[in-house]
Amino acid sequence: MKAVRLHAYNQSPVVEEVAEPTISGPFDVIVRIGGAGLCRTDLHIIEGQWVEKSGVTLPYTLGHENAGWVHAVGSAVSTVAVGDTVIVHPLITCGFCRACRAGNDMHCTSSAFPGISIDGGMATFLKTTARAVVKLDSSLAPKDIAALADAGLTAYHAVKKAIPLLYPGTKAVVIGAGGLGHIGVQCLKALTPAEVIVVDKSAEALELARGWGADHTVRADGSEVARVREITEGQGAEVILDFVGEGGALESGIAMLRRAGYYYVIGYGGRLVVPTIDIISTEINFIGNLVGTYNDLVELMALTAQGKVRLHTVVYPLEAALDAIHDLESGRLHGRGILVPEGA
Numbered sequence: 001m002k003a004v005r006l007h008a009y010n011q012s013p014v015v016e017e018v019a020e021p022t023i024s025g026p027f028d029v030i031v032r033i034g035g036a037g038l039c040r041t042d043l044h045i046i047e048g049q050w051v052e053k054s055g056v057t058l059p060y061t062l063g064h065e066n067a068g069w070v071h072a073v074g075s076a077v078s079t080v081a082v083g084d085t086v087i088v089h090p091l092i093t094c095g096f097c098r099a100c101r102a103g104n105d106m107h108c109t110s111s112a113f114p115g116i117s118i119d120g121g122m123a124t125f126l127k128t129t130a131r132a133v134v135k136l137d138s139s140l141a142p143k144d145i146a147a148l149a150d151a152g153l154t155a156y157h158a159v160k161k162a163i164p165l166l167y168p169g170t171k172a173v174v175i176g177a178g179g180l181g182h183i184g185v186q187c188l189k190a191l192t193p194a195e196v197i198v199v200d201k202s203a204e205a206l207e208l209a210r211g212w213g214a215d216h217t218v219r220a221d222g223s224e225v226a227r228v229r230e231i232t233e234g235q236g237a238e239v240i241l242d243f244v245g246e247g248g249a250l251e252s253g254i255a256m257l258r259r260a261g262y263y264y265v266i267g268y269g270g271r272l273v274v275p276t277i278d279i280i281s282t283e284i285n286f287i288g289n290l291v292g293t294y295n296d297l298v299e300l301m302a303l304t305a306q307g308k309v310r311l312h313t314v315v316y317p318l319e320a321a322l323d324a325i326h327d328l329e330s331g332r333l334h335g336r337g338i339l340v341p342e343g344a
């Protein structure tokens, strides 16, 4: 089968022929990929940012945002059958550890992360387990919803945590209206009464953000902090959802935060440098966010089925993965890039 493989850090991945995965454990599920989302994390992987955290050995197949159809199942799998349409939770989890029992899938103590620590879904087939697959209505096209598996799930998880803080009259700032941010805006509008302020460098992205329900849009051109403070009557916003996390977004984002506000770090790559006296004197809070739980994914798929969340996608054939990566790197990709294998 075809797969997008990383052979060396700081070099482009290669689209090449590899062996198909096979069932080896009773709970294994092999998914025929209908769509694999391209994520800024893939760029960070290529840059080597994940070398120590992932422990992966090269070469391996990228792709952690996957959806498709069940192709084969292990002997103990009873929750899905061959042919079912599924979206794949990004993590393979054990089901037995304390985190798994509490539903905190991302903190499983013996997990694997296809696309990050083992072979992922930018390929014809992906191997995962029954615990990771969410069965969907057969009318859903995997390429339309694949990126909800990670980009969407991450945005949903952060917004869900912020719900108690976003009562009527509050304001939330979304920094970055890209692949994650545009889902964040829709989740905020669907789940909270907060006024949503979207900050982005691109006028085109802001125009799209208005279509997803942004109440205010602010161009990140150096005047964004002053603009957000103006919209929030000089106080700053109760919640900042930072989908960028690098390139100056953190510094300006923190300056938009209200006293006792909450700063959700979702995008990453930069460094958070805050004098501790600023943290204690204003009681500001910083919250990390790592993808989301299996149940978050089920809830997000319910919102999608209700038409409250829609992914803005740009489809590329799997063979054109390098074009998609280049478009994402150069800022030309608005919405989520989706790789679709031939015949899917």
Ligand SMILES: [Zn+2]
Pocket (backbone or CB within 6 Å): 039, 040, 041, 042, 064, 065, 150, 151
């Ligand atoms: Zn991702």
Ligand SMILES: [Zn+2]
Pocket (backbone or CB within 6 Å): 093, 094, 095, 096, 097, 098, 099, 100, 107, 108, 109, 110, 111
């Ligand atoms: Zn576990």
